[in-house]
Amino acid sequence: MKLYYMPGACSLAPHIVANEAGLAFELVRVDGGTKKTEHDTDYLEVNPNGYVPTLLIDGDETLTEAQIVVQYLADQNPESALMPAVGDMARYRVQQWLAFVSSELHKSFSAFFKPETTDETKATTRNHLNKRLGFVNEKLAGKTYLMGDTFTAADAYLWTILGWVRFAEIDLAAFPNVQKYVAAVGARPAVQKSLDAEGLLQAA
Ligand SMILES: N[C@@H](CCC(=O)N[C@@H](CS)C(=O)NCC(=O)O)C(=O)O
Numbered sequence: 001m002k003l004y005y006m007p008g009a010c011s012l013a014p015h016i017v018a019n020e021a022g023l024a025f026e027l028v029r030v031d032g033g034t035k036k037t038e039h040d041t042d043y044l045e046v047n048p049n050g051y052v053p054t055l056l057i058d059g060d061e062t063l064t065e066a067q068i069v070v071q072y073l074a075d076q077n078p079e080s081a082l083m084p085a086v087g088d089m090a091r092y093r094v095q096q097w098l099a100f101v102s103s104e105l106h107k108s109f110s111a112f113f114k115p116e117t118t119d120e121t122k123a124t125t126r127n128h129l130n131k132r133l134g135f136v137n138e139k140l141a142g143k144t145y146l147m148g149d150t151f152t153a154a155d156a157y158l159w160t161i162l163g164w165v166r167f168a169e170i171d172l173a174a175f176p177n178v179q180k181y182v183a184a185v186g187a188r189p190a191v192q193k194s195l196d197a198e199g200l201l202q203a204a
Contacts, residue, residue, distance in 0.1 A: 001025040002056040004046060006032050007198040008163065010106060011053035014069040015198065016156040019190035021077035027197060066106070067098040070153040082153045090147065097146050097154035104132045105161045112167040126168055133175050140177035144184055151188065159185040 003018060003025050005011035009032075018025050029038040035050050037043050047054040047064055055063040055072065063069055074082035084090035111117045111125045136158070139146070145155045162182050165172055172179045185191060195201050 002028050004028045004030050004037070004043065004052050004054040004056070005198065006030050006052050008200055009052055010066045010157075010160055012163070012194060012198060013066050013153075013157040013160040014053050014055065014073055015194045016160070016191055017070045017073045017082055017153050019193050020082055020151065020156065020188075021073055021080040023073060023076055065102075066157060067102045070098065070157055071095075074153045081150055082156075084152075094147065094152045094154045097152075098157055100132075101154065101157045101161055105129065105158070108132075109161060109164045109168060112164070122168075126170060129168060129170060130174070133170070133172075133178060137175040137177045140181050143177075145181070151185070155185055156191075159191070 001018075001023070003011065003014055005015060005027055006029070015027070030036070030043045030052055031038075035043045037046075044050055046056065046062060049064070051064075053064065053066055053069050055069045057063060057072075063072055071083055074080060078085065083094060108125050108129050111121060117125075143149075145151050146158065147154070159182065162172070162178065172182065192201070
């Protein structure tokens with residue numbers, strides 16, 4: 001398997017999941033500006049949308065959309081418990097979180113990476129994110145991870161997106177449970193390994 005990534009982007013979520021699951025995979029860095037891979041190939045041939053993550057499976061099958069890629073990777077090692085079993089209510093809870101992170105957080109943060117976003121849009125988006133982070137803060141009360149004591153694929157995705165708060169000028173001090181969560185997830189060996197592989201440990 002090959003995982004196409006940009007350092008610190010949402011592709012960090014499947015990267016963490018692959019490491020948590022102990023899978024063998026190759027990382028391929030993509031330049032967001034030129035859309036060239038580190039091997040000087042055209043990334044648009046891999047993913048015509050030009051965004052990461054893309055997972056290349058068995059040489060010719062590609063899988064995109066962060067919330068789906070993390071599920072696929074987690075399911076490659078069911079014993080990792082990164083995704084509960086099909087039919088278990090817990091699986092739908094994890095999927096509920098994945099959808100929440102994707103639609104309520106990830107895409108809102110994206111606005112802060114676009115040079116054309118106006119200050120007015122940034123203010124409205126920041127307001128939205130603060131409300132949603134308040135919700136996450138409540139849900140994390142008394143828990144280590146979103147599902148309690150078990151780290152799941154949804155935590156890898158949420159933690160990755162929470163890494164962008166500084167770009168939105170959001171202070172996590174207002175969300176103490178989230179702050180604690182960020183520290184706990186960040187200390188996991190698979191997370192540290194992923195950050196190191198993306199060259200982000202020095203930057204952290
Ligand atoms: N719908 C995609 C969006 C992925 C996405 O927004 N990727 C960003 C990084 S977090 C990206 O590659 N941006 C560069 C670009 O779109 O050119 C998903 O959910 O995985």
